[in-house]
Amino acid sequence: MxxxxxxxxxxxxxxxxxxxxxxxxxxxxxYKVDQWCNRDLIPIPKERRTYTTMSYFGYWTVSGACVSAWTIGSTMLSYGLNAKQAIACVVVGSLLTGLLAISCGWMGEMYQIGFTVSSRYSYGFYGSYIPVVIRSFIACMWFGMQAYWGGQATRNLIGAIIPGFIDGSLANEFSGSSHLAKNDFIGLCIWGIFFCYFLTIPPERMQIPFYVSFVFFVGTCFGLLGWAVSVAGGAGPLFHSKATTTGSVGWGVMFGITALIGSWGAGCLGQSDWTRYAKTRYAPTLSQMIAAPMTIIVTAIIGVIVTSASYTVFDELVWNPIQLIPRIQQHYHSSPGARAGCFFASIGLVTAQMTISVVLNSVSTGMDLSGLCPKYINIRRGGYLMAAIGILCQPWQLLATAAKFLTVLSGFGIFVAPMTGVMLADFFVARKMKLRVCDLYRTHDSIYWLGEEGNWRGGFNWRGFVSAALGTAFLMPGLIAAAGPYSIASGWSRLYNLTFIVGTAISFAVSCTLNYFFPTPGNGLVAPFIEEDIISARFSSAGEGSNDEGKEPYSVQVDSV
Structure with missing residues (x-):
């Protein structure tokens, strides 16, 4: 108790x-619960490190085999690429996503800390609030989308039992501009109740829900694939069509690759939030190298094939499986067989949306919000707060069209990419993977305070902000043009089409340069998390000497670097 x-x-x-x-x-x-520390922010102790290699395979079966992966490939068809080009984008983008996940999760494997705490050495103690708030807002937006899809999947599940729930008056929208139907709202409420229950499960005990969700969703994917290929007599006409993108095909392909990386960019940025639960060193690496790209590629390819094949039935691109299922039921006039198939297919979608919302949204966001106010917010409370914000963002407006959907994904990357570049440059290049973890939880004598105690400017690391700002600045004109009817030079638009690659590269290069000419103090020092120092908020002279040597007493050990 x-x-x-x-x-x-x-x-x-x-x-x-x-x-x-x-x-x-x-x-x-x-440990002491104070402004910088609570149970969810400390390095994960050994008794809570429960994730093995297979556990991380389970993690990626949820992160990669999901509705987002299905839609990213088929949404590229709506952008104007043909099916073969969309698949090529998916393969390249997924491989890059796997490499990005390995890099971003490395500090979690070594030091059992997440993005929230690691931001303190890149941006300063008080400065870390800014990237944490940005990432929290992005995650809230993502949750809103996932929750809306979860509500629609729940609508389909009910509609397979009660056809009037889809075909009747409840299918009408509240108003013409709301883009929210009454039955979608009811489904969202029901789905949200079950989601709140899932928030009570600690992250270290989520392995079984991973596998259950994967089994149901795989059944849904291959069930829809079998139906689509059967009725179309093949993969559909889009595999033989020409690209209809505006401008050159090459830039369209690059935009597709960047959109995919941007879709998983925020999740990869927070990989250390999950790799810190690893039972052994390198346990997450194999899954990130294999399961991450494999699950995304397979799911997205199935989505492309089903979207292409179903075109022969509906004469339009239905790029979301949650929208496809009620179309199938209506196409067969709600026959018993169609309703049964749609019912079981909807179960896979409901469970997938439930677990993906917990895995990629609530845990990381909960820890971020916990970092803003550790005394009163933990992962669970932060998850509830995230859910409220995500729904208030009205995700149904963002998902009204495929074009808006891709714009939103790329828009997220303009902020996530520079933060990724700063984090990778600071950890791997500037600090050479060496951290004094104990100094990340106190300001007194901390090498990461970067100033005298009591001087508020010491809580900010200007190097991180300059690097992130420059990484964002070169992409801002393209974002402005994409969001509204503004005319800019084509070069800015093409640069924006490479958001994640360009933003990460610029901030990485700038951060390396600034840290080379203006190095921060304490680089090269290593020490684990020391609870005694957190409680007393001071070092004894003998204790400080023993910290750098890595001697006991420590509850969390740091692997040699």
Missing amino acids: KVWLVDIIRNPENLSWAERLEVPSDEGRN
Whole structure:
């Protein structure tokens, strides 16, 4: 039982309302809950590191085999690429995504810390709030999209049992401009209730839901693939059509690759949020090298084939499987066989949306929000807050058309890519993978404070902000033009089409340069997380000497570097 709960039960009159709202902590804890630390922010101790290589394969079966992977390939068809070109984009983009996931997750494997804490050495203690807020907002937007799809999948599930739920008056929108039907809203509410329950499962115990979701979703994918190829007599006409992109095909292909990397960019940026649960070193690496690209490629290719083949039936591109299922049911006039098939297909989509929302959204966002206010927000509470913000962003407006969908994905990359470049340059090049983890949880005598104690400017690392700003600046004209009817030189638009690659490369190069000419103090020093120092907020002279040597007592060990 948690200490805070015991205190309330035994001595409720001794606790103020503020104290009762503080996040729970472990009984017998040897860390202090304060402005920079709580149970979800500390390096994961050995007893909570439960993820093996197979666990991370399960993670990527959820992250890669999902509706987002299905739609990214088929959405490229809506952009004007033909099916073969879309598949080529998927293959190249997925391989790059796997490499990016390995790089971004490396610090989690070594030091068991996530993006929230690692931002403190790249941007400063107070400066880390800015990238954390940006990533949290992006994740909230992503959750809103995933939740809306989850609500539609739930609508399909109910509609397979009660056909009138799809065909009747509940299918009407609230208003012409809302893009939200009444049955979608009901499905979203039901799906949201079950999602709130899933938030109660600790991240270290999510392996079984991973596998269950994968089995159901794979059944849905291959079921739709078999139906589409059967009715079309093959892969469909789009495999033989010419590209209709505006401008050269090459730039269209590059835009498709960048859109895919941007789709998983925010998730890759936060890979350390999950790799820190690794039971052994290098456990996540094999899954990131193999399962990440494999699951994305297979799912997206199935999506492309089904979209192409179903074109012969509906005479239009239905690029989202959640929209395809009710079309199939209506095409067969809600026959018993069609309803049964749609029912089981919807189960796979509902479970996939549930687990992907937990895996790629709630855990990372919960930890980010926890970093903003560790005393009162943990991963679970942050997940609830994320859900509220995501729904208030009205994702149904963003997903109204395929064009808007791709614009949103690329727009996310303009902020995520520079943060990725800064993180990789700072960790691998400037600091050579060496960190004093204990200094990431206190400002007193911390090498990452970068100033005198009490001087607010010491809480900001200007190198990170300059690097990220320059990585964003070169992409901003293209984003402005894409978001509105503005005319700019074609070079800016083409640069924007390479958002993730260009943004990461520029910020990486600038960060390496600034850290070379203006190095931060303490580079090359290594020390693990030390609870005794967190509690006392000071080092003894003998203790500081033993920290750099890596001697006991430590509850979390750092692998040699």
